[in-house]
Amino acid sequence: MTTDRKLVLGMGLIDGYGGLHGAWRAPHVDPGTYTDVDATVRHARAAERGKFAFLFTPDFPAVRGDVEHSTINNLMDPLIQLTAVARETTNIGFVATGSTTFQEPFNTARQFKALDVLSHGRAGWNAVTTSDPAVAANYGRPVAERAERYQRAHEAIQIVQALWGSWQEDAWIKDQAANRFIDPTRLQPVNLQGQYVASRGPWRSHRRNRVSPSSSRPAAPARTSCRSRAATRAASSPRCGRSRRRAPSASSCGTRHAKPAATPTRSSTSQAS
Ligand SMILES: Cc1cc2nc3c(=O)[nH]c(=O)nc-3n(C[C@H](O)[C@H](O)[C@H](O)COP(=O)(O)O)c2cc1C
Numbered sequence: 001m002t003t004d005r006k007l008v009l010g011m012g013l014i015d016g017y018g019g020l021h022g023a024w025r026a027p028h029v030d031p032g033t034y035t036d037v038d039a040t041v042r043h044a045r046a047a048e049r050g051k052f053a054f055l056f057t058p059d060f061p062a063v064r065g066d067v068e069h070s071t072i073n074n075l076m077d078p079l080i081q082l083t084a085v086a087r088e089t090t091n092i093g094f095v096a097t098g099s100t101t102f103q104e105p106f107n108t109a110r111q112f113k114a115l116d117v118l119s120h121g122r123a124g125w126n127a128v129t130t131s132d133p134a135v136a137a138n139y140g141r142p143v144a145e146r147a148e149r150y151q152r153a154h155e156a157i158q159i160v161q162a163l164w165g166s167w168q169e170d171a172w173i174k175d176q177a178a179n180r181f182i183d184p185t186r187l188q189p190v191n192l193q194g195q196y197v198a199s200r201g202p203w204r205s206h207r208r209n210r211v212s213p214s215s216s217r218p219a220a221p222a223r224t225s226c227r228s229r230a231a232t233r234a235a236s237s238p239r240c241g242r243s244r245r246r247a248p249s250a251s252s253c254g255t256r257h258a259k260p261a262a263t264p265t266r267s268s269t270s271q272a273s
Contacts, residue, residue, distance in 0.1 A: 062134035155194030
């Protein structure tokens with residue numbers, strides 16, 4: 001019996017030793033490669049040669065575990081690390097972890113978009129509802145209740161996707177002779193106001209390759225992220241949070257989670273001229 005089902009392979013990009021605890025003590029491992037970006041690039045290139053679809057970078061920005069005997073994993077900022085890797089690879093996709101609990105959606109939209117642009121459309125977002133007390137302590141906050149973290153995630157994902165969709169395909173005129181750089185009517189403000197996060201928008205740069213980074217979300221109801229995009233400019237958006245190119249999407253949660261209480265609403269703030 002034949003089947004057209006395909007296995008999509010992703011590889012965790014952890015540190016210069018690999019992903020396994022104890023890998024730093026393996027034979028032939030140079031202990032000096034811990035933060036060595038050249039080692040990371042070698043791993044990424046090997047994955048690319050091996051037909052892996054994407055590299056996954058988790059993110060736990062805290063010192064945890066038995067650090068006397070084990071390495072601290074995920075020590076690099078995932079987006080900065082992948083920026084270096086993107087310039088040394090050509091096809092492999094990137095799924096970087098970004099917290100909806102501790103990051104502002106505008107920063108998330110900006111940073112992932114930058115990775116997507118400079119990697120020619122290979123970026124994806126593993127949106128996580130960080131609940132680790134050690135991470136929370138590094139941001140000077142207690143761990144919020146689960147319902148609050150998921151409501152914030154729901155709002156943040158909608159805002160990020162709305163920002164990515166707020167620059168229409170044909171906004172970037174770049175007509176030197178006519179002295180017209182951008183068609184301002186093709187930039188749509190976002191004006192989303194949630195309970196925990198908000199953004200006015202619009203986004204600040206053109207949509208590389210006419211797509212936006214992919215995103216995965218922690219169990220947001222299916223309707224929610226697309227509603228936000230639809231309200232901004234669905235007609236011209238190719239798809240909601242999905243890339244036509246290689247950028248993969250990763251699932252950050254396999255189970256159902258608390259349904260967010262409310263969708264962010266439009267504020268009356270208008271776009272700046
Ligand atoms: C595939 C997968 C990858 C995850 N990666 C991260 C990560 O890199 N960083 C992180 O803080 N949490 C990560 N998480 C944790 C979740 O975002 C979530 O916080 C955790 O599952 C606890 O569940 P809760 O937030 O519903 O309480 C990951 C979860 C899954 C299933």
